[in-house]
Amino acid sequence: MASPPDTSKNPKLERYNSYIRRVNSTKLLAASSKLLFRVTLLVALVLILFFTLNYPPISDQITNKDNHHHHHIHTTQNFLSSAFYGSGAAWEKQVRHSSTPRRLNGFSVLVTGAAGFVGTHCSLALKKRGDGVLGLDNFNSYYDPSLKRARQQLLKKHEIFIVEGDLNDAELLAKLFDIVPFTHVLHLAAQAGVRYAMENPQSYVGSNIAGFVSLLEVAKAAVPQPSIVWASSSSVYGLNTQNPFSESHRTDQPASLYAATKKAGEEIAHTYNHIYGLSITGLRFFTVYGPWGRPDMAYFFFTKDILQGKPISIYQTQDGKAVARDFTYIDDVVKGCVGALDTAAKSTGTGGKKRAPAQLRVYNLGNTAPVPVEKLVGILESLLGVKAKKHVIKMPRNGDVPFTHANVSLAYRDFGYKPTTDLATGLRKFVKWYVSYYGIESRVKKEIDSKTANNE
Ligand SMILES: O=C(O)[C@H]1O[C@H](OP(=O)(O)OP(=O)(O)OC[C@H]2O[C@@H](n3ccc(=O)[nH]c3=O)[C@H](O)[C@@H]2O)[C@H](O)[C@@H](O)[C@@H]1O
Numbered sequence: 005m006a007s008p009p010d011t012s013k014n015p016k017l018e019r020y021n022s023y024i025r026r027v028n029s030t031k032l033l034a035a036s037s038k039l040l041f042r043v044t045l046l047v048a049l050v051l052i053l054f055f056t057l058n059y060p061p062i063s064d065q066i067t068n069k070d071n072h073h074h075h076h077i078h079t080t081q082n083f084l085s086s087a088f089y090g091s092g093a094a095w096e097k098q099v100r101h102s103s104t105p106r107r108l109n110g111f112s113v114l115v116t117g118a119a120g121f122v123g124t125h126c127s128l129a130l131k132k133r134g135d136g137v138l139g140l141d142n143f144n145s146y147y148d149p150s151l152k153r154a155r156q157q158l159l160k161k162h163e164i165f166i167v168e169g170d171l172n173d174a175e176l177l178a179k180l181f182d183i184v185p186f187t188h189v190l191h192l193a194a195q196a197g198v199r200y201a202m203e204n205p206q207s208y209v210g211s212n213i214a215g216f217v218s219l220l221e222v223a224k225a226a227v228p229q230p231s232i233v234w235a236s237s238s239s240v241y242g243l244n245t246q247n248p249f250s251e252s253h254r255t256d257q258p259a260s261l262y263a264a265t266k267k268a269g270e271e272i273a274h275t276y277n278h279i280y281g282l283s284i285t286g287l288r289f290f291t292v293y294g295p296w297g298r299p300d301m302a303y304f305f306f307t308k309d310i311l312q313g314k315p316i317s318i319y320q321t322q323d324g325k326a327v328a329r330d331f332t333y334i335d336d337v338v339k340g341c342v343g344a345l346d347t348a349a350k351s352t353g354t355g356g357k358k359r360a361p362a363q364l365r366v367y368n369l370g371n372t373a374p375v376p377v378e379k380l381v382g383i384l385e386s387l388l389g390v391k392a393k394k395h396v397i398k399m400p401r402n403g404d405v406p407f408t409h410a411n412v413s414l415a416y417r418d419f420g421y422k423p424t425t426d427l428a429t430g431l432r433k434f435v436k437w438y439v440s441y442y443g444i445e446s447r448v449k450k451e452i453d454s455k456t457a458n459n460e
Pocket residue numbers: 196197198236237238239240289290291292300301302303316317318319320327328329377399404
């Protein structure tokens with residue numbers, strides 16, 4: 005390389021050279037900012053392409069299409085969960101930490117609907133005995149999402165992480181199974197509620213059918229395949245008149261679309277068990293109630309309305325008979341879920357192929373003691389110390405069945421399921437939670453305390 009001319013003794017040449025240097029550096033600056041501009045443009049283009057392909061995910065368009073008012077919120081959350089949270093190292097660490105068992109031969113359970121009523125209670129129970137639990141929930145706004153957020157906080161205290169995402173996001177599900185070798189899936193995510201199915205039928209199809217299939221597709225392809233325990237419903241008995249309801253009774257006369265989608269789930273379970281060797285257990289829950297419960301259920305909004313002095317409707321059958329439910333306390337149902345998980349056989353397939361016949365089961369989880377709605381209201385009145393403004397009306401024809409009553413001998417035989425909480429005891433625990441959660445203890449405390457003293 006030629007050495008630069010010595011300019012120290014020539015002021016004119018010195019001036020000229022410094023001019024050239026300035027010109028060159030300006031050129032360099034211009035060139036580099038041009039490069040910067042092009043790179044920025046390229047990055048922006050890639051980002052735009054990425055956003056348009058991913059937002060909203062096609063799966064969301066299906067699930068949330070008819071989900072009422074907060075559609076936008078859902079899609080944003082789902083987008084964030086799969087495209088953003090779902091790719092970070094910190095996120096992955098949380099997923100691993102939460103799902104790792106802390107006992108010898110502990111399970112690693114994916115709990116769908118973990119921010120839901122039954123999901124929260126089951127997640128806690130599993131975690132407490134040393135199983136690894138990873139939650140999945142889309143936090144939809146079918147009922148007050150702030151209650152779901154509060155349950156999420158409760159789980160967080162126990163080091164349970166909930167992935168925010170939708171069942172129909174197959175990519176996200178596959179990613180979770182890539183990261184974690186789940187031994188079990190406790191599938192509780194669903195569109196619940198019997199009467200809401202007339203308002204928003206597609207939501208039931210999207211969650212209870214499409215969402216379930218999406219989950220089973222990923223589960224059958226997973227290595228190892230997990231065992232699956234999932235929430236069916238007492239409503240599948242529909243117009244069945246044999247009493248009490250046994251698993252062998254007819255379930256081909258559903259009275260609501262909700263019931264029909266749960267029944268469809270049971271048939272879909274049969275198919276995936278048959279073709280792919282997935283071990284699947286369906287649990288028919290009977291009107292589950294208790295602390296942290298669902299605000300769309302009658303015992304919950306009756307409590308709210310009674311306290312606010314608002315009238316409540318008590319349904320009667322068309323021929324004027326009392327409507328009754330086999331109300332089942334949450335702790336009993338949790339024991340049933342854990343018992344079903346503990347006795348679930350391993351799936352037999354691998355690489356999406358069945359190797360041997362696999363376990364397929366269905367159980368009732370009820371209380372075996374139906375109570376008329378009128379009596380439920382009586383118990384609430386006495387716990388709250390407030391008289392209800394009762395309107396007894398004929399049951400609207402929107403899906404309700406006149407009564408439910410579980411025979412649970414099968415669950416007793418196979419995993420010792422035995423409900424131990426009667427409605428008065430369970431409702432007392434619910435009301436205690438309710439007034440403390442909503443910060444209205446002072447208004448109701450006297451009644452609960454005296455009831456507690458009387459009953460114990
Ligand atoms: O066991 C089940 O499979 C189902 O239990 C409940 O469904 P349901 O029994 O209808 O529970 P609620 O909606 O809380 O109704 C309880 C009782 O109160 C009655 N009711 C409801 C609402 C009302 O305004 N008045 C009234 O008398 C209903 O007819 C029913 O007999 C859950 O909401 C479903 O998700 C679940 O699948």
